[in-house]
Amino acid sequence: MTRENHRENVAGRANVEDTPELLKYYDELEGHHTGALWTVANKIEPWEPKSQSQPVLWRYRDLREKVLRSVELVTPEKAGRRVIYFNNPGRSDVAAAVGWIYAGLQVMHPGEKATAHRHSASAIRFIMEGSGAYTVVDGHKMTLGRNDFVLTPNGTWHEHAVSDDGTPCIWQDGLDIPFVNAMEANFFEVHPDLSEPVAFPVDDMTKTWGNAGLTPGGGDWSKGYSPMFKYEWDRTYEALNHFSEASDPSPFDGHLMEYVNPTTNGPVMKTLGASMQRLAPGFATKAHRHTGSYLYQCCKGSGHSIINGQRFDWSERDIFCVPSWAWHEHANASDSEDACLFCLNDLPVIRALGLYREEALGDNNGHQPEG
Numbered sequence: 001m002t003r004e005n006h007r008e009n010v011a012g013r014a015n016v017e018d019t020p021e022l023l024k025y026y027d028e029l030e031g032h033h034t035g036a037l038w039t040v041a042n043k044i045e046p047w048e049p050k051s052q053s054q055p056v057l058w059r060y061r062d063l064r065e066k067v068l069r070s071v072e073l074v075t076p077e078k079a080g081r082r083v084i085y086f087n088n089p090g091r092s093d094v095a096a097a098v099g100w101i102y103a104g105l106q107v108m109h110p111g112e113k114a115t116a117h118r119h120s121a122s123a124i125r126f127i128m129e130g131s132g133a134y135t136v137v138d139g140h141k142m143t144l145g146r147n148d149f150v151l152t153p154n155g156t157w158h159e160h161a162v163s164d165d166g167t168p169c170i171w172q173d174g175l176d177i178p179f180v181n182a183m184e185a186n187f188f189e190v191h192p193d194l195s196e197p198v199a200f201p202v203d204d205m206t207k208t209w210g211n212a213g214l215t216p217g218g219g220d221w222s223k224g225y226s227p228m229f230k231y232e233w234d235r236t237y238e239a240l241n242h243f244s245e246a247s248d249p250s251p252f253d254g255h256l257m258e259y260v261n262p263t264t265n266g267p268v269m270k271t272l273g274a275s276m277q278r279l280a281p282g283f284a285t286k287a288h289r290h291t292g293s294y295l296y297q298c299c300k301g302s303g304h305s306i307i308n309g310q311r312f313d314w315s316e317r318d319i320f321c322v323p324s325w326a327w328h329e330h331a332n333a334s335d336s337e338d339a340c341l342f343c344l345n346d347l348p349v350i351r352a353l354g355l356y357r358e359e360a361l362g363d364n365n366g367h368q369p370e371g
Helices: 003-011 020-031 060-073 177-182 204-209 233-246 347-352
Strands: 083-085 102-108 117-119 123-129 133-137 140-143 149-152 158-162 169-175 188-190 255-258 273-279 288-290 294-300 302-307 310-315 319-322 328-332 339-345 358-360
Touching: 060 083, 060 102, 060 169, 102 158, 117 158, 123 294, 123 339, 133 149, 140 204, 233 255, 233 273, 273 328, 288 328, 294 302, 294 310, 302 319
Parallel strands: none
Antiparallel strands: 083 102, 102 169, 117 188, 123 149, 123 169, 133 140, 133 158, 255 273, 273 339, 288 358, 294 319, 294 339, 302 310, 302 328
16 A cells, blocks of 8 residues: 555545535534545644645846835835735735745935834845945934845834835835734834934944954843844955855855844744855856755856746846745856855754754756746
8 A cells, every 4th residue: 555545545535435424524614614634634733744835036127116116105104014925826815925925116305204113923035136224223314325234123113114215226125914914913102202213333333243253242132033123245256255265055045144143143033044056157056955945146147047947037036935845946147257046945843843854956966847
């Protein structure tokens, strides 16, 4: 007997005939808000993860003008947040980009300021273009530059703005809204003064905690998220290059580094993690798959990824997703320039719950056939 047949015999419906008596029995159970496990076992307890998310590529060149057009149509005051969100066809019921991760593109013009607020969901920003943007998180003001990675942890008061002498700014938002909603634990609150006052020197958190492995004397931080509210691109890219000079690339990820909480070396927040990986000129990874949901943005260079046999060609600012347990591999299109991929993920939750699992593709020398 095969494993599949055994499963059907034990917990499926394949060998259970829908007799009139059984159908009546099912109706009786439904009347008591119950059901027979063997009618749903294959659906709720599959042999392996079957993500509802679909691999999707959002091309920046297709979306940029549409994002900018929203400035003409709605104001931050009326819209709350002027964001064009990513709607995965398999997760539209929860407005997720992939898995339980929400994401979108937010735009602000010079002189605009969004109302300060806080929520149960944890959030990140990844700056894509423009100058003069800043955010204030619990009184800490941070200036924002291209490819900077910024945290607005759950429960923190925060607001975003662009200075009068800046230029139109676009950044990627990422939040765990679908996850927090699934836990039925989401709250949203507007600041009583509509603004979060600046109470510390500008960029103080990065200057204090982001000093190449050095911890400030007497530094005290016990919150469940990183005090490094801003991870600057220049330091990140420098670290990637140093790493690549000192070690061979992973066959599955190239040179990948995770953003971490400097006080614990753990994830930046309890529910959302992030990484940056460098693909050397001409480098192509082998295929693997792992649990967890992943949202990538190309922040340098160009290349392609093959996800469950489907090829997606990406260039700078394009965003694409890899659903949980989907085979995937990446390749740099250039023989002279490196490519860098920022990745937002739910690995902190997956790892904390002991659900992480990884598998390499053993066929075809580790590469997928393109369908």
